[in-house]
Amino acid sequence: MEPYKLGAWEISQKIRNRELTARECIVSFLSRIDSLEPKVKAYVSVLREAVLKKAEKIDKKVKRGERVGMLAGVAVAVKDNICTKGVKTTCASKILENFVPPYDATVVERIEAEDGIVIGKTNMDEFAMGSSTETSYFGPTRNPWDLSRVPGGSSGGSAAAVSAQEAPLALGSDTGGSIRCPASFCGVVGLKPTYGLVSRYGLIAYANSLEQIGPLARGTYDCALLLSVIGGYDERDSTSVNRAPRDYTRSLGKDLRGLKVGVLRELIGLGTDEAVVKAVLECASKLEEMGALCQEISLPVLSYALPAYYLIAMSEASSNLARYDGVRYGYRTEVDLDWNQVFSKSRREGFGAEVKRRIILGTYALSAGYYDRFFLKSLKVATLIKRSFEKAFQQVDVLLAPTMPLLPFRLGEKIDNPLALYMCDVDTVPVNLAGLPAVSFPCGFHQGLPIGAQVIAPPFREDLALQVSFAYEQAAAFKGRTPTL
Amino acid sequence: MKIGLEIHCQLTSLKTKLFCGCSSDYRGKTPNTFVCPVCLGLPGSLPVLNEKAVELAVMVALALNCEVAPQTFFVRKNYFYPDMPKNFQISQYDVGGSIAIASGGWVGFLVGKTRKTVRLRRIHLEEDPGKLFYHGTIDTSPYTLVDYNRAGIALLEIVTEPELEAPAEARAFLQKLRSILEHLGVSDGGLEGAMRCDANISIEGGGRVEVKNISSFKDVERALTFEIVRQRDLLKKGVKIQTETRHWDDVRRTTLSLRVKEEEQDYRYFLEPDLTPVRISQEMVELLRSRMPELPDARKERFLKAYGLPEYDAEVLTSDRAMADFFEECAKLYDKPKAVANWLMGDVLQCLHSLEVDIDQAKLAPQYLAEMLKLMDRGDISIKIAKKVLWEVMKHGKSPSTVVREKDWWRITDLQTLEGYIAQVFKEYPKAVEDALVDEKTIHYLIGKTMEATGGKADPELTNALIRKKLSQMKKGS
């Protein structure tokens, strides 16, 4: 079998057992990338030479009988808003088109410490602002299941790369659903960790208080494997929580008997595509068959989640993105003017329309006279949502909901209607406001397009969410299905 | 008239910056070499609080009689300026439930001989921006250079209520504040730019004018005086004084308008999401309180008791840590503390002013002053010579005995030499001699002339005796 078809854990096992070399694997992925990228466009950059050198190093280690890491020889696609030392990190924006970070993000250091190989940087919505990967300065990524459709976003490149077998693992970031949305649209597993579990050091901020870096893979086991590598305390991130490291693969395979699952009524309500509702409810009954106890749970406050999310995210973004002024790095306008005009002109020319929209709205929401009405109120909504989740978790162990209210849509279908695009995030944002972990996994197909369900767990109970996802995946009729490309 | 001050003081005793591990010893270093991804605000970098800075801030709060918050937060102050790597400053502000590290408090100080107390509004921690360099002045420079070495240095902002009533009061307050901070050992005000100040001033019938960019305490008095004159002139002409922000130009010593009220900036404060709340436990506060060094007011009390100094002297000396240290060193070597105090507050201070140095950078060491005082006591030099010796010591750093030896300033006690000088004076001023023969009170003229002739080296008592002797001999002789 071609190595690119293997999962991450299989690859590292085979390399460790000398059934395969890391070089063979990397070469296999590089040629897969070469043949598919013209169609899929998942990557912004591919690190061709560097990865071969790293692979050879790992092969030497194996040959010498030295210990190799958990991700030995495994190619990892990294979203282009995660800093990689000496490798362009663009946020898919013109303003950072040539930005080369002098340092690695903590997650990248951890992957490399386990002998994983960053194979390339993946496409995304500009500064992670979008749900379709269409706002990228480098052009959109395509959905591997239907090239005329979007892969979801903003981590669309990461999900597409994994789905199209251009990498067995990928890193994304999830501010309001940016890992789960493309995981759902591309038919892969994606996990948004508890806020504070994974270090944000090196993640180029969109909305700091909401976002986390998380893994994407074709299966739950690999997803758990990558989470085990990147998770855990980092003193360079003050919001990182000091807890003992965990191996998330160990809880997989436990059966679901007696597990209480709440099906979130609000998120399967009005406005959700019927095919999605059907798939998620069928998923619930499948879980019941496996011994889980399902019940409906209603959290009415979730109806305020979307506006609260956008206000907080845009407000923080307006401040985070202020640093791109053309003085120290990044795009600078050609014209020689005073600093004030250089700032304005560089930003006007360097940012895309959606980014500008969010900066302007966020600036407005933080301004004197509006702060209390918009920003502060949104924080209060977030607190209410957090509390209502806490209450729900007194009744059930995990919650089940659709990841997206709709199926992957066509490129260009919604891009001119920002509100319609914002509405797509309605099911994913509550989790970010509450800081909870959630896994999106494929729960069915409709007319050849994947549908995702998400399992939401209490803080730091990623193990529970992964356990459900893994159990369902083992029993699913479509297990092992991949897009034909 | 009401004056309020915002003092920005660097916590210079910290080895590293407020949110990263970069060295804070940036002065005189190659621009943009004391930086890292965090203090340069590179994409993806995150701040981590230097906990030592919180301890120092709490100590300052305790020293200034403030109330320390049990929990404090950082916020972002958003505005665009090229000296700010992130185009926002991590600071503290009372917004959305967030509070600064300390509030309230007061400082007592002496203005001339009057005691005054100014209340404080709050104290907070923030990061210093980088430094801008202009070619010439701000309004004519064709370009601006930025050095981010200073960016991220821990800064303490101390805000007073608008209760100061004259530029001299502002200066006296700042002097006392600096002394407190130096006694705490948190900030060395002698370092360039370590203590900077914004002043707001409103005079009867006018709007509130804020003056920014005052980089030394001496300039505070200058800038305020300038503003008062400017505003009073406008009022006389019937022009209303508008609320505005002005820039102190320390080269031309004037203020320039930056923006008027309509353009007042909205900083869009909000909680810094990359930092977590900082808890300040009562135990920590008590521990720091127990470690507090002696502060100026306590030191003053000790000076009253231990050295028997008058209150005014004790206050003046302790309002400058280096001066107080100097005094104590010197008083160890010379057992008349009042004389030491007199010299320090008089001639020494005068010399320092005209040489434009602080006592801790001066060439005068405590043992030199003590030695000089001993020379005077022994009668080796007169007070007049002593003043000259002081100048020489301050200028060249030589010991008083060396100066006296090299200059041959020893007091003339040799009878023959002195009689020679007196004979000369008698010859030159016959009229004065005649007067003195008639009226003994006029003898002082002759003594003065003799002192003058010897360059002040003559022993006054001996001179007096010899002149009287000579006069009586003349009387007898006639």
Ligand SMILES: [Zn+2]
């Ligand atoms: Zn630094």
